[in-house]
Amino acid sequence: MTTAPQLAVQDLNARYVDAIDDNKLEAWPDFFTEQGRYRITTAENVERGLPLGLIYATSRAMLRDRVRSLRDANVYEAQRYRHVLGVPLITAEEGGVIAAKTSFIVVRVMHTGESMLFASGSYHDRVVLDGNAARFAEKTVILDSRLIDTLLAIPL
Amino acid sequence: MTTAPQLAVQDLNARYVDAIDDNKLEAWPDFFTEQGRYRITTAENVERGLPLGLIYATSRAMLRDRVRSLRDANVYEAQRYRHVLGVPLITAEEGGVIAAKTSFIVVRVMHTGESMLFASGSYHDRVVLDGNAARFAEKTVILDSRLIDTLLAIPL
Amino acid sequence: MTTAPQLAVQDLNARYVDAIDDNKLEAWPDFFTEQGRYRITTAENVERGLPLGLIYATSRAMLRDRVRSLRDANVYEAQRYRHVLGVPLITAEEGGVIAAKTSFIVVRVMHTGESMLFASGSYHDRVVLDGNAARFAEKTVILDSRLIDTLLAIPL
Numbered sequence: 411m412t413t414a415p416q417l418a419v420q421d422l423n424a425r426y427v428d429a430i431d432d433n434k435l436e437a438w439p440d441f442f443t444e445q446g447r448y449r450i451t452t453a454e455n456v457e458r459g460l461p462l463g464l465i466y467a468t469s470r471a472m473l474r475d476r477v478r479s480l481r482d483a484n485v486y487e488a489q490r491y492r493h494v495l496g497v498p499l500i501t502a503e504e505g506g507v508i509a510a511k512t513s514f515i516v517v518r519v520m521h522t523g524e525s526m527l528f529a530s531g532s533y534h535d536r537v538v539l540d541g542n543a544a545r546f547a548e549k550t551v552i553l554d555s556r557l558i559d560t561l562l563a564i565p566l
Numbered sequence: 567m568t569t570a571p572q573l574a575v576q577d578l579n580a581r582y583v584d585a586i587d588d589n590k591l592e593a594w595p596d597f598f599t600e601q602g603r604y605r606i607t608t609a610e611n612v613e614r615g616l617p618l619g620l621i622y623a624t625s626r627a628m629l630r631d632r633v634r635s636l637r638d639a640n641v642y643e644a645q646r647y648r649h650v651l652g653v654p655l656i657t658a659e660e661g662g663v664i665a666a667k668t669s670f671i672v673v674r675v676m677h678t679g680e681s682m683l684f685a686s687g688s689y690h691d692r693v694v695l696d697g698n699a700a701r702f703a704e705k706t707v708i709l710d711s712r713l714i715d716t717l718l719a720i721p722l
Numbered sequence: 723m724t725t726a727p728q729l730a731v732q733d734l735n736a737r738y739v740d741a742i743d744d745n746k747l748e749a750w751p752d753f754f755t756e757q758g759r760y761r762i763t764t765a766e767n768v769e770r771g772l773p774l775g776l777i778y779a780t781s782r783a784m785l786r787d788r789v790r791s792l793r794d795a796n797v798y799e800a801q802r803y804r805h806v807l808g809v810p811l812i813t814a815e816e817g818g819v820i821a822a823k824t825s826f827i828v829v830r831v832m833h834t835g836e837s838m839l840f841a842s843g844s845y846h847d848r849v850v851l852d853g854n855a856a857r858f859a860e861k862t863v864i865l866d867s868r869l870i871d872t873l874l875a876i877p878l
Contacts, residue, residue: 416733421572424653431669431688453802490609490710492686494652494671496806497736513743515806515829517671517686523713525683527837530804530829532743554802557835577728580809587825587844646765646866648842650808650827673827673842679869681839 419498419510419537422544427493427514430565435480438565439473443538443545446470450551450566452558453531463550464558480564490519491528491564498535507547508537516566529566530554575654575666575693578700583649583670586721591636594721595629598702599694602626606707606722608714609687619706620714636720646675647684647720654691663703664693672722685722686710731810731822731849734856739805739826742877747792750877751785754858755850758782762863762878764870765843775862776870792876803840803876804829810847819859820849828878841878842866 422441429437442448451463467473496513503509511534518528536548551566578597585593598604607619623629652669659665667690674684692704707722734753741749754760763775779785808825815821823846830840848860863878 416729417572420653421655424655427652427669428655428667492669492671492688492710494650494669494806496739497653497732497809499733499736499740511740513739513804513806515671515804515827517683517710519686519710523711525686525711525713527683527829527839530831530837532804554804554829554831555835555837557837573728576809577811580811583808583825584811584823648825648827648844648866650806650825671827673839673866675842675866679867681842681867681869683839 415500415503415508415510415539416498418539418544419500419508419512419535422537422546423495423498423512423533426546427495431491431493433490435477435565438477439470441546442470442473442549443547444470446473446546447548448473448546448551448565449549450553452553452556454556456552464553476565488521489564492517492519493566495533506539508535508539510535510537514566529558531566571656571659571664571666571695572654574695574700575656575664575668575691578693578702579651579654579668579689582702583651587647587649589646591633591721594633595626596701598626598629598705600626602629602702603704604629604702604707604721605705606709608709608712610712612708620709632721644677645720648673648675649722651689662695664691664695666691666693670722685714687722727812727815727820727822727851728810730851730856731812731820731824731847734849734858735807735810735824735845738858739807743803743805745802747789747877750789751782752857754782754785754861756782758785758858759860760785760858760863760877761861762865764865764868766868768864776865788877800833801876802831804831805878807845818851820847820851822847822849826878841870843878 426441448467449463450465493516498510498512501509513532516529519525531553534550535546538545538547582597604623605619606621649670649672654666654668657665667688669688672685675681687709690706691702694701694703738753760779761775762777805826805828810822810824813821825844828841831837843865846862847858850857850859
């Protein structure tokens with residue numbers, strides 16, 4: 411185990427979920443490379459070999475569009491997320507690209523104050539280190555449960 | 567990213583929540599400097615610019631008083647907490663003082679065995695490194711939900 | 723604080739829970755030494771000084787038997803676990819053996835998609851470092867609640 415990539419991914423993850431949980435949604439696309447891919451799918455879909463996701467974006471520009479839609483729809487203001495992540499498991503490292511897998515759970519807090527366990531799953535990421543900046547070249551969010559699609563509005 | 571402050575805060579956090587979750591409440595004030603400030607507030611209060619908190623202490627002595635009250639009221643014995651924390655995000659570091667932000671969720675386990683998601687939020691800390699010891703000069707606990715005040719008895 | 727043992731245990735923990743959560747149950751015994759001990763008990767039992775656990779194994783071979791039983795009973799396929807762990811607290815280190823304590827919560831996701839907070843507690847581990855491999859010589863899982871025994875099927 412080399413600790414440097416683990417800590418680099420850990421720090422990227424912490425900043426990533428902080429942006430979401432702290433309603434700094436406009437900063438969210440910047441955690442991706444320009445051609446960064448973002449996908450949300452379920453464990454069931456992965457096991458069945460279904461490539462489709464609930465959400466799919468193939469560039470930072472698409473993510474920016476998504477943020478604009480969310481702001482227009484005013485969805486984000488009515489709720490708050492709290493991510494808690496595990497330690498990233500480094501599965502590969504080559505040529506400045508780190509493959510990592512990280513468990514997460516997300517609590518959703520409604521405007522009324524009600525809290526619930528909203529989602530659990532794992533991030534399957536490819537992280538590019540470019541000087542001091544680490545960014546996601548690919549982020550696949552695999553949800554443990556399939557009972558979530560209709561509620562999905564905010565990034566995970 | 568320098569890893570040293572991240573790991574120092576991470577270790578302090580782990581010992582801090584262990585003291586609470588393991589009912590070693592008398593050790594809790596020692597995680598603060600003598601003039602350490604401790605405050606619990608809500609995200610809503612912070613957004614509205616309300617300075618008041620649900621709980622406010624400005625010294626280690628006040629925290630010791632609080633522990634004594636909790637022991638006298640016998641509140642602590644009837645329940646158990648389990649904190650799970652994220653990785654600390656270091657937001658500043660200057661002159662031996664580290665500013666860090668850490669997500670948390672807390673599960674409460676009643677004497678009956680019943681468990682519930684009790685709280686989620688973030689710690690906003692100023693940590694002082696003094697030789698081998700790291701202590702909180704300031705700890706602000708910002709709860710995601712406002713539906714908690716009447717239940718707050720044990721430190722978060 | 724020396725960071726090396728903390729990171730070694732952290733990495734072992736991450737791989738351990740990944741094997742369970744990712745249904746790679748056959749890999750689970752390999753995280754233990756050949757004479758590794760595994761025990762699940764409750765905080766109440768520990769406080770009362772009761773040595774018995776809900777589950778007790780004293781070798782890797784016993785853990786392999788347990789995996790075979792679980793596979794035969796087909797229990798594992800109907801549900802999915804998601805562990806989220808805190809940072810390990812290193813409580814001792816001597817002669818290549820690290821004693822560590824780590825908080826955890828586990829979410830259980832049923833085949834139907836329903837999720838629930840399933841368990842919380844702490845791992846009390848003795849970890850042996852042997853070259854590049856870290857293994858559990860002893861793992862005691864102390865559950866916060868006693869309301870779990872009948873549901874326990876999958877490793878924690």
